[in-house]
Amino acid sequence: MSDDPLHLTARTGLPEDLRIGLTDFPRDRWHEPTTTEMARFWLGIHEGFRRHRLHMEAVIDHWRAGKTDVNGLHGRLIPAVQQFLQHLDAHHRIESGQYFPKFRTLDDRLAHGIDLLDRDHDVVHEQLETLFQKAVGFHQNLRSPDAADHAARLADTVFAMGPAVIRHLDDEEEIVIPLIQKHQIAG
Ligand SMILES: [Fe+2]
Ligand SMILES: [Fe+2]
Numbered sequence: 001m002s003d004d005p006l007h008l009t010a011r012t013g014l015p016e017d018l019r020i021g022l023t024d025f026p027r028d029r030w031h032e033p034t035t036t037e038m039a040r041f042w043l044g045i046h047e048g049f050r051r052h053r054l055h056m057e058a059v060i061d062h063w064r065a066g067k068t069d070v071n072g073l074h075g076r077l078i079p080a081v082q083q084f085l086q087h088l089d090a091h092h093r094i095e096s097g098q099y100f101p102k103f104r105t106l107d108d109r110l111a112h113g114i115d116l117l118d119r120d121h122d123v124v125h126e127q128l129e130t131l132f133q134k135a136v137g138f139h140q141n142l143r144s145p146d147a148a149d150h151a152a153r154l155a156d157t158v159f160a161m162g163p164a165v166i167r168h169l170d171d172e173e174e175i176v177i178p179l180i181q182k183h184q185i186a187g
Contacts, residue, residue, distance in 0.1 A: 021178025
């Protein structure tokens, strides 16, 4: 466990010096029609991840409530986890490889914020790796007597990683959306 107070799994939000973009472009204005296409696209992608996470948790709740068996859980959860892994991994690769190097040069005061988001990606990536391993474990043991144990481990992993992913999405938006808007970044 890291002793960095800004570590993704430790912080409860961004420090004030990284929220300066919100003065000119607060969250409650992000839905206005003047918000750039790129900013709306970014927010839309993030909303998709939030919905996807809720969907996975709903599928698990359904099973935990006894409304479906491990086969039913497997049929719904494995494809959902697979898609989540692929999409989030691809999203982070584009951000870290393509956008963050550009964003880092836009405002000196926020450069260390971009670095923070980059480090978040490493934390999330480790969690995605664990999620992948648990999903493989469940899939490979579906016909074994301990299928339910493997299902429970995957379910616990899905719930455990949720808060960090959401924290990252929220914090990234508060740095990146005002930057995109202010500098009219268009992809
Ligand atoms: Fe990100
Ligand atoms: Fe993102």
